[in-house]
Amino acid sequence: MARILLITGGARSGKSTFAEDRAAAYAPPWAYLATAEARDTEMTARIRLHQTRRGPDWHTHEDGTALVETLRRTEDGFGVRLVDCLTLWLSRLMEEDADIAAETGVLCDYLRGTKTPVILVGNEVGLGIVPANALARAFRDEAGRLNQAVAAVADEVVFMVAGLPMTVKPA
Amino acid sequence: MARILLITGGARSGKSTFAEDRAAAYAPPWAYLATAEARDTEMTARIRLHQTRRGPDWHTHEDGTALVETLRRTEDGFGVRLVDCLTLWLSRLMEEDADIAAETGVLCDYLRGTKTPVILVGNEVGLGIVPANALARAFRDEAGRLNQAVAAVADEVVFMVAGLPMTVKPA
Amino acid sequence: MARILLITGGARSGKSTFAEDRAAAYAPPWAYLATAEARDTEMTARIRLHQTRRGPDWHTHEDGTALVETLRRTEDGFGVRLVDCLTLWLSRLMEEDADIAAETGVLCDYLRGTKTPVILVGNEVGLGIVPANALARAFRDEAGRLNQAVAAVADEVVFMVAGLPMTVKPA
Numbered sequence: 001m002a003r004i005l006l007i008t009g010g011a012r013s014g015k016s017t018f019a020e021d022r023a024a025a026y027a028p029p030w031a032y033l034a035t036a037e038a039r040d041t042e043m044t045a046r047i048r049l050h051q052t053r054r055g056p057d058w059h060t061h062e063d064g065t066a067l068v069e070t071l072r073r074t075e076d077g078f079g080v081r082l083v084d085c086l087t088l089w090l091s092r093l094m095e096e097d098a099d100i101a102a103e104t105g106v107l108c109d110y111l112r113g114t115k116t117p118v119i120l121v122g123n124e125v126g127l128g129i130v131p132a133n134a135l136a137r138a139f140r141d142e143a144g145r146l147n148q149a150v151a152a153v154a155d156e157v158v159f160m161v162a163g164l165p166m167t168v169k170p171a
Numbered sequence: 172m173a174r175i176l177l178i179t180g181g182a183r184s185g186k187s188t189f190a191e192d193r194a195a196a197y198a199p200p201w202a203y204l205a206t207a208e209a210r211d212t213e214m215t216a217r218i219r220l221h222q223t224r225r226g227p228d229w230h231t232h233e234d235g236t237a238l239v240e241t242l243r244r245t246e247d248g249f250g251v252r253l254v255d256c257l258t259l260w261l262s263r264l265m266e267e268d269a270d271i272a273a274e275t276g277v278l279c280d281y282l283r284g285t286k287t288p289v290i291l292v293g294n295e296v297g298l299g300i301v302p303a304n305a306l307a308r309a310f311r312d313e314a315g316r317l318n319q320a321v322a323a324v325a326d327e328v329v330f331m332v333a334g335l336p337m338t339v340k341p342a
Numbered sequence: 343m344a345r346i347l348l349i350t351g352g353a354r355s356g357k358s359t360f361a362e363d364r365a366a367a368y369a370p371p372w373a374y375l376a377t378a379e380a381r382d383t384e385m386t387a388r389i390r391l392h393q394t395r396r397g398p399d400w401h402t403h404e405d406g407t408a409l410v411e412t413l414r415r416t417e418d419g420f421g422v423r424l425v426d427c428l429t430l431w432l433s434r435l436m437e438e439d440a441d442i443a444a445e446t447g448v449l450c451d452y453l454r455g456t457k458t459p460v461i462l463v464g465n466e467v468g469l470g471i472v473p474a475n476a477l478a479r480a481f482r483d484e485a486g487r488l489n490q491a492v493a494a495v496a497d498e499v500v501f502m503v504a505g506l507p508m509t510v511k512p513a
Binding site: 013 | 339
Binding site: 180181182183184185295296297298299300302304307310311332333334335337 | 348350352464466467468469470471472474482483485486487489490492493494499501508510511
């Protein structure tokens with residue numbers, strides 16, 4: 001079983017479901033590091049629904065952009081940590097005008113050194129037409145760089161297509 | 172030879188050509204289930220051109236969203252049926268405000284049970300930046316779900332890149 | 343080592359870095375055929391920066407859309423030629439209102455016959471939602487056709503995901 005697994009792919013390609021399936025191979029309990037923000041009642045309801053579906057072996061952590069702090073806090077007591085997802089984390093970092101390269105560096109340093117497994121979900125957003133919007137172009141550049149950096153420290157990388165994993169970096 | 176084959180990929184990645192090549196391995200005649208709608212003279216001309224190119228061993232069926240009915244009607248007398256493509260079918264179902272989950276269920280039940288092979292062409296539309304348009308976002312979510320559902324019942328799934336098939340689910 | 347290698351993938355998927363790494367396996371000097379146009383000071387600075395980073399074993403050629411002429415001129419004296427990238431070349435051809443099918447044919451004929459290796463970088467732009475803009479739709483169709491044509495004459499094709507190569511056509 002991989003210590004660091006990156007699951008990437010397009011929207012609705014089955015990344016989260018596959019991530020949860022892979023997590024189930026580790027000893028419970030499992031930590032779920034949610035990077036989505038509950039901005040309205042609909043979003044809050046959706047997040048709660050997902051939480052209920054995952055069941056009691058999952059412990060949800062919602063700490064906004066403080067991802068590495070949460071990873072440090074969950075080193076002990078969990079069989080695996082699932083980060084869902086890197087792209088929303090990036091999106092919030094950009095909103096906060098954070099230093100993306102520095103944050104990526106801190107995350108990758110942490111991943112290199114941790115002994116407790118981590119599964120990270122990413123998103124491929126750079127396979128369409130160049131966006132007309134400058135912010136969207138910047139975002140897809142940053143998302144591509146982040147995925148490359150995490151893939152470089154991962155022990156296993158898969159690319160999801162239609163709910164099925166294609167091996168990018170074998171475990 | 173796969174009983175149910177899903178061919179997915181981006182625009183102009185060679186999906187239809189590969190689908191026709193794979194169909195040629197089955198005994199003729201072959202049924203072509205077109206989901207594109209001839210909305211104008213240009214589109215009509217383009218559809219006729221493709222039909223002529225495919226040749227007399229292909230029998231074209233154009234029944235709009237009545238895909239499963241056409242699949243049932245072509246159970247006998249054809250070596251294989253080619254559905255080109257799932258994404259246009261979905262697009263028309265959404266226009267008709269149909270129950271997509273229910274329609275997907277009926278299609279997948281049919282595919283699980285049929286004895287006459289079916290090749291289905293899908294489209295990957297979720298690998299770009301999140302669309303600003305709400306309908307486009309809903310469409311890419313539905314397309315992703317549809318591809319996952321069909322891939323789950325398929326015996327073989329390929330992802331086309333630059334005219335070449337990459338194996339997602341081996342036959 | 344492949345005579346003709348096509349490296350395709352999304353934005354910031356590590357195509358250029360991988361291309362330069364693969365080029366390093368051939369005897370120097372290496373020819374870098376840049377298709378990007380220095381339209382402003384920022385772009386010029388960026389191009390110079392890349393040039394400096396690549397180092398003295400790389401000889402940069404910037405000849406706009408005259409790609410095949412430059413390939414012919416670099417047949418002798420170079421271990422390998424790197425074309426970075428096909429999509430910018432296409433973009434400039436479309437601006438010049440060139441005959442894309444004819445230009446593609448000339449390039450592919452050249453690639454079929456040359457003895458000096460060529461590495462070509464392409465872009466996958468057809469995996470997002472259908473663009474609302476007609477020119478964008480035409481561009482993604484042409485980019486898909488160009489990638490298919492080059493992939494057909496290539497000895498090896500890879501698809502980059504998160505900085506890692508997936509084999510599309512094995513060498």
